[in-house]
Amino acid sequence: MGGGLIEQLRDIWAGWLQFGVGDSTRWLFLAIDVIVLGLVIFIALRAFNTRRTLAYLGLIGVAVAILITTAYLRLPGLHLFSQLALIVLVIGYPIYFRERWQNLFGRAGAPGSPQLGENSPLSQVWLGVISLVSSLMITFVAEGINARTSELPGQVKLSAANVPEGMSANFGSVSGVSAIIRAPRDAWSSIKPESFTASVDVGNQAEGTYDLKVAVNTTLQNVEVVRVKPTRVVVTIEPVIKKTLPVVVKFSGQAGDELVPDKPIVDPEKVEVTGAKSVVSDLTQAVVQLNLGGETNTIETKLSVVALSPSLLPISGISFEPSEVFLRVPLVKAGQHKTVGIKPVITGQPASGYWVKTVIIDPSVVRVTGPVDNLEATTEIPTAAISVDGLSQTAKLTTALDFPSGIIPTQALAKYTATVEIAKTTATKSITPEIIYDGLSPSLKVVSINPAQVSVIISGESLILEPISGPEVKLKLNLSLFQSPGNYSVDLKNSDFVLPQGVGLVSFLPSAISVTLESK
Template sequence: MERLRQLLSDVPHFLRTLVWPVARSVRNNVGLASLSIVLGFALWIFVTDTENPTRSGVLPIELAVEPVNVPGDLALSGSPVNVRVRVEVADDVWNTLSTADFKATLDLDGLQAGTYDLPVRVEPLTGRGGLRVTQVIPDTVAVELKSLFSKSVSASVSLEGAPPPGYEASIPELDAETVLVTGTQDRVTLVTQAVASLDLSGRTESLTQAVRLEPRDSRGFLVEGVSLEPSVMNVSVKIEQTQFSRALVISPTVVGTPAAGYDIVSLFADPPVITVFGPQSFVGETATIRTQPLDITGATEDVIRTVSLDLPTGVSVSGGTSVTVTVQIEPGQGTRTLGVTAVIVGLDPDLSVSGPLPLVEVVLLGELPDLQGIRPNDITATINLTGLKEGTHTVSVSVS
């Protein structure tokens, strides 16, 4: 029956668009025209209702009831109220309906402080499928109106996230230090602060932006049923770069000396370069980063050690803070001069050498550790006089 009532309500539109033009052409045959119209309209009703029947039932959604005409000196106490509705609508529209297709209101016009049972009005906001609300569940709700109460609370910003390493954010600054909380006394009393959230994740530049404040209790939970004035403020946060980076050459620090006769031939670190992070005053003026001292006193072979970097306060590095230092040590090259008494060989038995045997000066060239271990007795200087006759001769000295 309801579908029939809906279809009948569409009759004026049907008459304007179809019947009147036809009527002009058949005004000389009123009986035939009337019969055609009635039969056509009946057929239209039958076909339409068969192809797309009406569906009636309670929608599986809840509508939030909005108080309207609230007296300026009163506030609604308690939690928001939700209702459900029974509707009639074309079957192909049923599953497309949502809360956006309805408006539920509670009229508080002219009321004083007190408790009331008030009817809930639900209006469809669309005409799709002949939508009609047939029942509101529940159709009345109990409400309590209380006098408004106001107080000031502090406003603050809760920072979420942080700038990337090497950047620091200042304390956020709001337009005002306090906001006015208004509502019923039992709700306003719960509010101890107004808090806005601001996410600084990945931020590298200062910012000023609008944030929405929320009323919170002493434990940080949201308090509903109150209003804030202002509810939106601008917050400013300065973000500055405090850590700078640069690749520096690692300069190993060596103390002590190798054993006598040994020299340092090379000195290097692995890795040879490392990225440091620190204040601009350090990073901008420093070319190398030194290691903790490595003692090579008395070393006669390569020294390989893991040592820590000598990092100033406030300076960090990427990766580990230790490096491998290799000190390559080899015997030094040099000379040594020794005086060796010559030995005469091959002298004719009938002859003799006049005067003392000469002292031969021998200069040795080689690795210093080996040279330092050689004594004069380890060297032989030989003068070969084989075949020489009496007289003065100049001969070579053989050293071995």
């Protein structure tokens, strides 16, 4: 009993308390239930607001709490004790100590029994708080007895409705949404994301980007969608275009008897792809993927056509005509083996003020085989695209290798590790420093200096250099050696320049300044 109740409480927490009631109007009925039940509890507590009756009810509450806790923690001894305590308090005490039990609840006229309203330990405010909390707990427990409110396992695929003809809806990186649903407990085992639909209503709007509300529906009986995450998505409406692409074969696995695939024959050699302009315009090839599994004879098969992203993942939302091609792959003896290096392919930009210092692939080489001509032309194997977008510190990422057609690894690894070292960008900047006359005699004044300005080149991290202008860099011109009017030449040294923290001095011009001093 206790374990089942704990599971119900978990479902209630996941459904009602953690995620809320969302867009459902069910909260109105829930509020009415809580308020009415709270009033009933308040009246009952007010009628029995004495120390002895509250202590008795408190003991029962403690026993129930121990019963639930011990069932969850699997403590059989304490669990049995709490069961016996409840039996004694609820059944044994009223039967075997009937007169005391009646006196406890203030039987009218009973000698020594407390009178209602006397010796009340709780104020009206505390009674109200206890009633409200108890009402909430009882209501939520009742909500979880026969029904379960929780997150739907898996995401619901997102689609667009009322898209103008000749246009398509692009959701970017969002492919599906999560949903919080409420359903009978015995129905949860058969509930799947495929039983739900998630859509946004484009409303035949023209090309552009829109922020639209997501609606999730289902045809299942007695199933209610409580909340959707996210509730809104950004949708880009753009033209649908077509493009003709060559078909390339990608091999994985290995054939038998040290055989390797020779040049494949694809029919047709080109296919037409249809999809959103932003997706199709970047495509350069269509791909069929053939997994070798120990074959020893020429392979003849039909395979579906896909397009791969720079990360070698299939791109959704596009279609091919035809959707399948015929593939004939002769198998020939491997010419030889060859060890080649791995070339990292980097995409994206690190965070502002940072750059990619090095990329180390582990392992750094791969042993490949294939027909002699293909093998001789292969000098390196590129990785799938490694995204460094937004990186501001060194990171270890996983990647795969993009083997050219006809080349296969002798012992392929599912994933390779790319250690991307990120460093702060260093730069130089030319500025004009502020000149300060250091050690000038009180009886003298500077009439002129020649040249009037000094050009300084400083270096440092881009983020530090960017806001620096002339006044942040000072040139202390040492005039302490000159105590009389005249023209003097002052040699400049690195130590004469005062620089902000993290900034270095590269060079300065001129190396000396002519100063004219006069009496005040």
